[in-house]
Amino acid sequence: MSKARSYYESANLSHIPELMKLAPEAAASYFSLERQIYQQSHQLPVKTKELIAIVVAHVTGCPYCIDVHVKK
Numbered sequence: 001m002s003k004a005r006s007y008y009e010s011a012n013l014s015h016i017p018e019l020m021k022l023a024p025e026a027a028a029s030y031f032s033l034e035r036q037i038y039q040q041s042h043q044l045p046v047k048t049k050e051l052i053a054i055v056v057a058h059v060t061g062c063p064y065c066i067d068v069h070v071k072k
Contacts, residue, residue: 008063 020027040046050072057065 006063010067013064013067 038046038049044052050069053069054066057069
């Protein structure tokens with residue numbers, strides 16, 4: 001019986017700079033949104049926002065998002 005191969009490899013996160021070069025407008029938009037979301041606010045502390053991001057990442061099943069947000 002062969003072992004199922006996962007598409008997730010944490011080393012793939014190192015390719016983000018290359019993806020940013022290939023799609024600079026999309027990357028700039030995404031990172032602008034991310035900066036706005038994770039600014040400190042009186043409504044929700046950054047830690048709470050990261051915990052929400054971890055939950056969303058689990059619901060969507062994105063191992064890369066889980067990895068990034070758990071480390072934060």
